Amino acid sequence: MITVSDLRKVYRQGSNDVVALDGVSLEVPTGKIHGIVGHSGAGKSTLVRCLTLLDQPTSGSVAVNGKELTNVDSDALRNARRRIGMVFQHANLFDSRTTEQNVAYPLELVGTPKKEIAEKVAQLLELVGLKKFAKGYPSQLSGGQRQRVGIARALATDPDVLLCDEPTSALDPATTDEILELVRKLRDRLNITVLIITHEMHVVKQICDSVSLLEAGKIVEHGDLEAVITNASGRLASTLLPLPGEAPQAEGAGRVLDLLYTGAQATEPVISGIARKFNTDVNVLAGSVEHLGDQQFAHLRVQFAPDVDIAAIIEHLESTGIAVTVKEAK
Template sequence: MNGSSPPRLRRNRSTVIEYSVPLFFLIAKDTPPLITVTDLRKVYQQGERTVVALDGVSLHVDAGRIHGIIGHSGAGKSTLVRCLTLLDRPTSGSVAVNNKELANVSDADLRTARRRIGMVFQHANLMDSRTTAQNVAFPLELIGTPKARIAEKVTALLELVGLTQFADAYPAQLSGGQRQRVGIARALSSDPDVLLCDEPTSALDPKTTDEILALIKSVRDRLNLTVLIITHEMNVVKQACDSVSLLEAGRIVEHGDIETVVANPTGRLSQALLPMPGKLPADLPAGVVLDLLYSGNQAADPVISSIARTFDVDVNVIAGSVEQLGEHQFAHLRIALPEGADITAITNHLLANGVAVTPKEAK
């Protein structure tokens, strides 16, 4: 930029966003979008057999958040993706993006609405005969964008995803992670409000997965997007998501912010995000075993030493972990207390300090 200051993108006098790369095509959004799904049902007929793929799915994704939908194969994730984009019409229920109901709009309005949803797939599905830049440009060509505008947007998008030096490379010359970056740039070419990522890292190695998730978070922050990640990998939820839904047999069985779901020690999402060993050590001395779960400021507090000092007891930490999930730190510890310890007083002390306590078993 020849030493000049970064371009400033103006929507009106009250909205100014700065970028370090010339993202001229971006629009600063005064009212960020929301995703709202209400009582969504999808029923298929396979011969005489009725298949309920989605059974009353309801969820709400706040603007600017990264929301994960996690579930095993057959849970209904692929059907949900198709219904969210109206590629498959739901049997009943509603889908609203940016406060616009999609189920009953005209075909022309639906095409416009779909352009506001960027799609990132498990495999980038690039066209082998096109270069990186040409793959990113393809959606813009389809809608008749002027060539100069296409060149401008493609240049900015490739810089955003870190592929400027690979603009003329063909898919066969790119790594799996680089191909996924091309897919993300292509998904952003239509200036979407929502980025819908369907298993975006399941075909990648762990290091590349980390890099792609970091890129998705960076894109969310810089472009003020709302992101929905469909995944079967709990590590994706741990690293990238602000909130999560557990999908099973076409139903949402758990849902909430990461901090909320983790704070429920008996919840399945909590146990999956902060797992503990299933069995106690066989040689554990007689006493009482407690599982402790705490977050935020408490995660950095000397909880164990506080118990030992306050109640003059030995505390044996037999398992545990401290993890950063989203913007919050969580600790999940399993401790053993000796016979004779005042368990009621210790439990009340922990609860008063914001620590969830779950007794395991006495020996």
């Protein structure tokens, strides 16, 4: 488990103060995968640096499995840091070291006996599917393979938390999915707690159990994936489930609604149900349906004739658990 309480980081820039983190609190339970998303400048990198105490927070605290990382002496901090494995956008491998020597590096740093290192490294390479590349050099590996080495290295000291900073941002879509699949497998096998910093909604949809939106140093929205994706008033929902392309606005007069809902209702019956119940035409302007895990999520933009009783329709939709946002027709 990772617990962050009221974390603040203020940078002094000349006579100005830059508030990079403005009271961030979050808790990720053991064995869960939590995503942190946010635009450039939101404070994501600062958060990563403060979580690992590479940067000293101005105030607030960070704990892994109840053990404080903040306000401890340097020995305790060094030990606590081993509880956090780091994965970066670029694997940052040593080019002059073989795959197995790269993975061995953190163990050499803490003086692990050679025999133990060899066993551990073999285990880790097996786990990330790189056994036969053990003697190869980074230059002989693909981007995805290099990232696997980086992940194996991050796991060398048996951390409780895996902190991934944009782990797939430099990878193509197929390789991204392979790496995400690997992270999920590692979580399942090792029951490790995973924190993923990303600007890619795809990553959140693929593997996160929960997500936080960071904006100007503050968490402005957070929750389980299913909850945020169906929260029409939140900002994550429409980003996680965008309508395709430039979703058409309504032509001419008519009332336009955006509907967000989970798999309980299938699209066809929802639409035909309203058409029948209110004896009106329903024009589907755009739609996006996604399967996440074993759940289906849908986001529809629909238009009704100008003379319908829109309030009654909205009430009906909401009573069936569909989140409704009213869009103005042009």
